[in-house]
Amino acid sequence: MNFIRVHSWLLTPEPRMKLTYFGHSCFLVETAAHRLLIDPFFAKNPHTPVRVSGIRCDYVLVSHGHDDHCEEAVELARANDGTIVSNYEIANRFEAQGAKTFGLNPGGAATLPFGRLKLTLAHHSSGFERPDATSLYLGAPCGLLLTADGKPLYHAGDTALFLDMQLIGRVGLDIALLPIGDRFTMGIEDAVASLDFLRPKLAIPMHYNSF
Ligand code: NI
Ligand code: MN
Numbered sequence: 001m002n003f004i005r006v007h008s009w010l011l012t013p014e015p016r017m018k019l020t021y022f023g024h025s026c027f028l029v030e031t032a033a034h035r036l037l038i039d040p041f042f043a044k045n046p047h048t049p050v051r052v053s054g055i056r057c058d059y060v061l062v063s064h065g066h067d068d069h070c071e072e073a074v075e076l077a078r079a080n081d082g083t084i085v086s087n088y089e090i091a092n093r094f095e096a097q098g099a100k101t102f103g104l105n106p107g108g109a110a111t112l113p114f115g116r117l118k119l120t121l122a123h124h125s126s127g128f129e130r131p132d133a134t135s136l137y138l139g140a141p142c143g144l145l146l147t148a149d150g151k152p153l154y155h156a157g158d159t160a161l162f163l164d165m166q167l168i169g170r171v172g173l174d175i176a177l178l179p180i181g182d183r184f185t186m187g188i189e190d191a192v193a194s195l196d197f198l199r200p201k202l203a204i205p206m207h208y209n210s211f
Helices: 073-080 088-096 166-170 189-198
Strands: 007-012 017-021 026-028 037-040 057-060 083-088 098-105 109-112 115-121 127-129 135-137 142-148 152-156 175-177 201-207
Touching: 017 135, 017 201, 026 166, 026 201, 073 083, 073 088, 083 088, 115 201, 135 142, 166 189, 189 201
Parallel strands: 037 057, 057 083, 083 098, 152 175, 175 201
Antiparallel strands: 007 017, 017 026, 026 037, 109 115, 115 142, 127 135, 142 152
16 A cells, blocks of 8 residues: 655744654654654655655654664765764664764753753664574664653654653653554554553654555
């Protein structure tokens, strides 16, 4: 099935904050001064005709090491002279491939030019599949808690439902981006249950009908 599902939401007019969805878990966040691409996935993404060469961004945020979340991260960062922000292991791997990176780890946050980013827990796996079917460990899978222009946005990455989501919800989320695809992540029922913990003003489902 080839759905084309590119949507944009103008979250606030002033200061301007805009969110664009390219399908799967791939989003562009535009703040007044910065463009952040979350979990780049274009060439193999059946939901978007957009190609990575058409994206302009200052930062590439990567939730975990599976290729449907970061296969084009290095290409994107290099083409834009941008910085990849991810966990420590992924940052090291992509830095070795010639990208500028900034690594942190779950529970840690950093204040960067676009705002504040905390990596949260995610219950999932995270590895690069080598051609021989062995897996290169790429650190803990994460969610991304981004606060830019005073608006907290949570991109859950690929995760199961977990009770500590209520700690993430305590910040008063404006937006939660939640996987609903089942099998590899939360399904719909668990994603709906997660809203009791996260209590966002707006929730957007992601990571479904891609494969
Ligand atoms: Ni994954
Ligand atoms: Mn995935």
